[in-house]
Amino acid sequence: YDLSAVDSNRVWASCADGRIYHSEDGGRTWSVQYDGIADSTAAEFDYIEMFDAENGVAAGDLFPGKNDPLPILRTRDGGQTWTAQTPAVDDEIYSVQFLDANTGWINGYSFLAATTNGGNTWNEVTLPVSEFYPYNFQFLSQNEGWLPLNYNGLYHTTDGGNTWSEITSFSGDYPSEVYFTDSNTGYISSNDIIYKTTDGGISWTEQVDLPGYSDFNIKAIDFNNNNGWFVTLGGKIYRTDTGTWSEVSSSVIAEDITNAYFVNETTGWVIGYMENIWKTVDGGYTWIEQTT
Numbered sequence: 001y002d003l004s005a006v007d008s009n010r011v012w013a014s015c016a017d018g019r020i021y022h023s024e025d026g027g028r029t030w031s032v033q034y035d036g037i038a039d040s041t042a043a044e045f046d047y048i049e050m051f052d053a054e055n056g057v058a059a060g061d062l063f064p065g066k067n068d069p070l071p072i073l074r075t076r077d078g079g080q081t082w083t084a085q086t087p088a089v090d091d092e093i094y095s096v097q098f099l100d101a102n103t104g105w106i107n108g109y110s111f112l113a114a115t116t117n118g119g120n121t122w123n124e125v126t127l128p129v130s131e132f133y134p135y136n137f138q139f140l141s142q143n144e145g146w147l148p149l150n151y152n153g154l155y156h157t158t159d160g161g162n163t164w165s166e167i168t169s170f171s172g173d174y175p176s177e178v179y180f181t182d183s184n185t186g187y188i189s190s191n192d193i194i195y196k197t198t199d200g201g202i203s204w205t206e207q208v209d210l211p212g213y214s215d216f217n218i219k220a221i222d223f224n225n226n227n228g229w230f231v232t233l234g235g236k237i238y239r240t241d242t243g244t245w246s247e248v249s250s251s252v253i254a255e256d257i258t259n260a261y262f263v264n265e266t267t268g269w270v271i272g273y274m275e276n277i278w279k280t281v282d283g284g285y286t287w288i289e290q291t292t
Contacts (some may be wrong), residue, residue, distance in 0.1 A: 001014055001015055001018055001044070001047070001258055001259070001271060001272070002014045002045070002046055002047045002048050002058070002258070002259050002271060003048065003259060003261050003269050003277065004048050004049050004056065004261060005050070005261055005263045005269070006052060006053045006171040006263075007263055008026055008263050008264065009023075009024060009026045009029050010022075010023070010024060010050075010053060010078075011023045011026065011027055011055065011078060011269065012033070012048055012050050013030070013048070013271060013277060013292060014045035014046065014047065014060065014238050015044075015045060015292070016045075016046075017036075017042045017044075017062060018036025018044060018045065019032050019033065019034060019035050019036060020032070020033045020034035020045060020048065020058055020073075020082065021033065021292045022078075023081050023290075025062065026267075026279070027277060027290040028147040030290075030291070030292045031163070031218040033079040033080065033082070034058070034073065034079070034082045034213065034258060035227060037216055040046060040063035040246040044060045045058045045059065045060040045073075046059070046060035046093070046094075047059050047060060047093060047094075047095060047096045048096075049096050049097065049104075049144035050079075051098040051100060051101060051104075052101065052264055053078055054075075054076055054077060054078050054099045055076055056075050056079065057072060057073065057074050057075075057098065057104065057119060057130065057141055058072075058073040058075075058082065058083075058094055058096075059072045059093040059096050059106060060093060061075065062250045067117050069167055071185050072085045072093070072096075072106065073083070073085070076117050076269075079102045085119050085120065093106050093108050094106070094108055094109070094136070095105055095107050095136050095137055096154040097110045097137070097138065097238060099139065099141070099142065100271075101114055101115055101118055102115070102116055102118045103115070103142055104118075104119065105125070105137065105139060105145075106122070107137055111124055111127075111128060112124070112125040112137065112147070112161065114160070114161065114283055115166070116142075121283065125160075125161035126161055126162060126163070126164075127147075127161075127164070128147075128149070128152075128155050128166065129152045130190055130213055136176060136177050136178055137150060137178065138178050138179060138180055139194075140182070140183060142160055143157070143158055143160050144156075144157065144158050144183060145160070145161060145188065146178045146180060146201075147164065147178075148175030148176055148177070148178050148188060148190075148217070149175070150174045150175065151170075151173075151174060152173075153167070153170070153175070154166070154167040154170045154175045154178075154188065154201075155161065155167065156193045156201055157258050157292045160276045167201060169201065169202050169203055169204060170188065170195065170201065171204065172188060172190025172191060172193060172195055172204075173190060174189050174191050175189070176189050176190065176218070177186050177218055177219070177220060177221050177230070178198075178221070179221040179222065179223055181211075181223050181227075181243055183200055183240050184198055184199055185196070185197065185198050185202045185281075186200075186201065187228070188204070188228075189194070189218035189230065190223065192209065192210040192217050192218055192232075193206055193207075193208065193209045193210070194206075194207045194208045194218070194221075194230065194245065195207065195224075206248050207243075207244075207245055209234065209236065210236070217232045217233045217234065218230055218231075218232050219231055219232060219233060219257060219258045219259065219272075220257075220258065220259045220260050221262045222261060222262050222268070223262075224262045224264055224265050224268075225265055226239070226241055227239065227241045227262070227265045227283060228241075228245075228261060228267070229260050229284055230245075230260070230269055231257040231258070231259070231260045231272075232256075232257065233257070233258075233272075234256060235249060235255055235256065236249050237249045237253070237255070237257065237260070237270065237284055239284045240281060241265075241283075248284045248285050253274075253287060255270040255272055255273055255274035256272045256273040256274070257270045257271070257274075258271065258272040258273065259271050259272065265283060266280070266282055266283045267279075267280070267281050268280050268283075268284065269290075270287070272292070274291060276290055276291050277289075277290045277292060278290065
């Protein structure tokens with residue numbers, strides 16, 4: 001479901017089987033660092049983020065039939081041990097983001113929460129609407145953040161979420177995935193269209209419209225320097241390095257892709273509703289299957 005890497009060798013993957021996997025050799029071999037079934041966590045770990053080689057978090061949603069509060073797991077030793085943090089969350093978690101070892105956010109169906117002490121405590125962030133279904137969010141700093149709320153529009157904060165402004169210049173119907181490379185330049189997916197802004201959201205231009213796709217098929221956007229990628233359900237991979245997007249999908253990846261993570265302009269991985277992980281070392285033009 002999700003992966004995170006701190007360099008081209010050290011990679012972590014969180015999966016729907018309740019396990020967290022780790023590789024020290026760029027994905028050639030993997031070991032299980034955490035087994036949610038054996039530890040009675042019973043959670044599908046949809047999200048993992050390592051914000052350095054030692055510190056990281058993992059979260060997701062409970063297996064069907066489980067009603068226990070969902071723990072957020074934290075590691076401070078590179079994944080050798082994962083500890084459930086309190087308080088637990090009584091809602092499915094959709095996204096996790098940390099700026100550093102202390103400052104981070106999580107969101108779910110009806111909440112956005114922030115921490116300034118590495119997840120020891122979480123404080124709920126004020127939201128612009130009472131009912132929403134956010135797939136993603138992004139904070140560029142402790143103060144500035146972007147929140148796509150699908151049917152309820154796109155919002156921007158400059159005070160850490162105390163107040164939000166709706167970006168009325170954005171014309172997309174269902175903003176879902178967001179990625180800003182800096183305060184001015186950003187990308188939003190909406191209805192399988194990628195939009196771009198270069199003026200901090202004042203104006204937007206349509207960059208690519210995927211033909212014949214259904215809503216929300218774009219699942220992740222990632223950038224490294226001037227190189228960008230987005231992935232979709234159905235195994236589609238697109239990249240850009242000139243401002244124009246082109247498909248670089250591999251014919252061997254037929255399953256749905258849910259996330260992409262690039263550590264530099266050439267080396268990256270994709271993961272999704274598939275048995276294994278796929279790696280590229282040429283910016284996404286060719287892919288190698290890696291068995292976990």
